[in-house]
Amino acid sequence: MVTWYSLKRPFPNTFALLVFTLTIGCNEPSDGLISSSSNSAKNINQTFEVKGIVRKISEKENKIHIEHEEIPNYMVAMTMPFSVRDKNEFELIRVGDEIKFELNITDKESWIEKIDVVLRPKREQLSIKDEPTNSLNLEEIKPLRVGDELPNYSLINQENKKIQLTSFRGRILVFTFMYTRCPIPDFCPRMSQNFREAYNALKDININKDWHFLSISFDPDFDTPEILKNYSKAYSLNSKKWSFATGNTSVIDEMILRFGIILRRQKASITDWDHNLRTVIVDPNGVIQNIYIGNLWTSETLVKDLKRTANNHLNWKLKAEGK
Incomplete structure (x- = not known):
């Protein structure tokens, strides 16, 4: 059985310094899990509920590399970078976290939001799974x-x-x-x-x-x-x-x-x-x-x-x- 960790957020004043383009309403549910919610763009064609593991965080590029499960009728399980519109999301996660999130798809773009951390492993349990296989020198x-x-x-x-x-x-x-x-x-x-x-x-x-x-x-x-x-x-x-x-x-x-x-x-x-x-x-x-x-x-x-x-x-x- 997966243990759900109770994690604390940074203070709101810290969040205020990181607001980039969107206005975010953040809340912490009663079960103690990290949660965030954001205003989504209009004209979203599809939204998927996805689970995965954070493998790399590229905050300067506004991207999170996630090893995600299969998204039925849309995408096989793989690891890929996802765009993040709200920089507050980066405050919630670290490499190795098991997360669930929403993937929004339009005709020309995609982004993730509403990230929840459902499991945070101990530091020593983190593995280096994103090393390239048979890489060239x-x-x-x-x-x-x-x-x-x-x-x-x-x-x-x-x-x-x-x-x-x-x-x-x-x-x-x-x-x-x-x-x-x-x-x-x-x-x-x-x-x-x-x-x-x-x-x-x-x-x-x-x-x-x-x-x-x-x-x-x-x-x-x-x-x-x-x-x-x-x-x-x-x-x-x-x-x-x-x-x-x-x-x-x-x-x-x-x-x-x-x-x-x-x-x-x-x-x-x-x-x-x-x-x-x-x-x-x-x-x-x-x-x-x-x-x-x-x-x-x-x-x-x-x-x-x-x-x-x-x-x-x-x-x-x-x-x-x-x-």
């Missing part, structure tokens, strides 16, 4: 930065054809990382939505016909070419301008590591992970021009940076030709 892998030449990697696209990243030389290449089973709207689905909006904005603009979007899955065990092809149909795209690909796990792992993506496959399960996001713009010479960190970039920003890259390359080309 960071000291042996050189990170890629703006201004670096993009190395060649061999991938397999949704048509089950082998492609090389060097085959995109002469075109502007924009690629992002995702996986098709990601259900949280402001993670992988937002990357695909941003690509769709930028794709629609660019396809009728004659700024430079030589550009290509590439969505790379880091879930090669599940995201087969057939899965990727079916997934791509939702975006009504021309595969000559936007394609999907994956590759050998070792190739994908090295690639994402060099761009700063942290992908934790826990319990040796491809579905039990958490991850961050990167999106990259590469000019026709194969030189990295932009690296977007996270999910806050917009399709308008992408279009603007792609246009700038096209103009810079045209100027470089004219100068090289002596014109």
Whole structure:
């Protein structure tokens, strides 16, 4: 039988210093459990009651990494970062806590609230479960930065054809990382939505016909070419301008590591992970021009940076030709 711990909150004056954007009403129920309640945004499509264990707290990023149970009819059990709108929530928890919370989903974003701590283990009982499995040696892998030449990697696209990243030389290449089973709207689905909006904005603009979007899955065990092809149909795209690909796990792992993506496959399960996001713009010479960190970039920003890259390359080309 699980023992429920009686935990005390910080004083209200401490909370007042941490109020960020929302007004929170906090209360402590009679059973002594930590509880918080907040004003939710309107137009919530779905709300789920979820249980899990806190594995990492990223207060600066307003995120809590939680190893959560299966959410029936929505998401398999996995570990992933969840957005937190109210900073007061961070005062209630620590790594290792067993918690229950509400997960709110809209068309374009998600966040958690109403966190209750139901079990707080002793410090010595905490385990380091979020260590990556079969991780690559960071000291042996050189990170890629703006201004670096993009190395060649061999991938397999949704048509089950082998492609090389060097085959995109002469075109502007924009690629992002995702996986098709990601259900949280402001993670992988937002990357695909941003690509769709930028794709629609660019396809009728004659700024430079030589550009290509590439969505790379880091879930090669599940995201087969057939899965990727079916997934791509939702975006009504021309595969000559936007394609999907994956590759050998070792190739994908090295690639994402060099761009700063942290992908934790826990319990040796491809579905039990958490991850961050990167999106990259590469000019026709194969030189990295932009690296977007996270999910806050917009399709308008992408279009603007792609246009700038096209103009810079045209100027470089004219100068090289002596014109």
